Amino acid sequence: MTVPSTTARTTAATNRADGVYRQPLPATPQEADRSLAEFPFPFPHETYRYSANVEPAEKLRRSAAGQWGETVIDIDRHYAAELREKDRILTVDPSRYVALPHMLPAEWDALLAVLNELAVVYPGSFTLTRTSTAKDGEDRKDSAGAGDSYHWSNRLSDPPVEQDFTVGDSSTLPCAPLEFAGRQVQEDIALLAERDGMLWGDSMVVTFAADWSPAFDAGMSFPEIHGPVPRVHEQGIVDRAQKFIMGLRPGQRFRRTNWTLTIDGRLDTGTESYPEWGPDRMSVVNGPLREVGDRVFLRVEVQHLIRLQWSGAVMFLIRTYLQPLSTLVRVPEWATRVRDVLAELPEDMAEYKGVHRTRWPAVEWLETVGGVDPATRPEVGN
């Protein structure tokens, strides 16, 4: 099989001077293989259908290229660049952080959970130090340590962050607690409150949305948030997922994956910036086939569900990974699996995911350049 070596190829598409960060193609075959080794390949089967696909977090998953999944928050070599991109997006469009006022205690809870997790899992890069305790010796079940003071040190971000803050006093942070948490990690974060037997997406900091809008969804119930998704309501998936999440006990952590296609390594494909990235899809469909491998990226979200300790809110972390098809085909069984899933995906799901046109150049490229046998292409399913 002839697979193109993934070198520092550059296309006009990935070098646009618009200030938007696009994940670069791997510079060397070794870099390509390292990124494949960590990639959460999302297709256990030849066909893809929606399900309430949850599993315990922190369980190591072996893949054809390596392994992933040992940590809840994942830091990789794109960390500093992705944090800069978050800052750019939040500056251009502050509505990517959105919160209902009653969520403030949950935001502090989430902030401490995120910072603590980083400090425990990556002690060489992050430190969270309690510098004073407000209520020494008292029963601390009332809140997430309101009045306690901390020092946060993030030596991985560029520039580094050194921040003192007091829990419950928002004036001690440069922005809201959830936004501050979101600015320390590559993950997007949503907080869900539980009331009237339902979950409500009442606070979010989301800069890398896959074709949805945090500002529009904020304050909606779990079933409303999933309103536009085909099939999941009549198949009972939304109800089952909501019941499962509401049954989580404090500290319990689960995860699931989701996927789509993204063009040119762009992370921000939120509704608000659609005019910027929407036309890229048609430029792939109408562009030369030889560019498709470098322009079409498999986009995988690893999503974590965590019941927070004090507030009882559920923290939903969405971590986005991008892999260009030109790199992915270095693992031949992945190339075939992606072709199979894309070619078979029912039209309503393909349309909802926004891949109903781009999947065909991707399939064709995988079969002509990527070494996948066209004779085994499945029919579109239903």
Ligand code: HEM
């Ligand atoms: C077990 C838990 C969950 C399941 C099974 C689930 C399932 C799904 C599915 C199947 C989709 C369609 C994805 C696609 O085709 O690309 C979706 C989309 C989405 N999910 Fe979930 N989800 C879960 C948890 C959550 C949580 C906790 C949130 C919190 C905010 C959330 C927010 C969304 C949003 C915003 C979309 C996009 C909706 C749109 O297009 O406007 N999901 N979900």
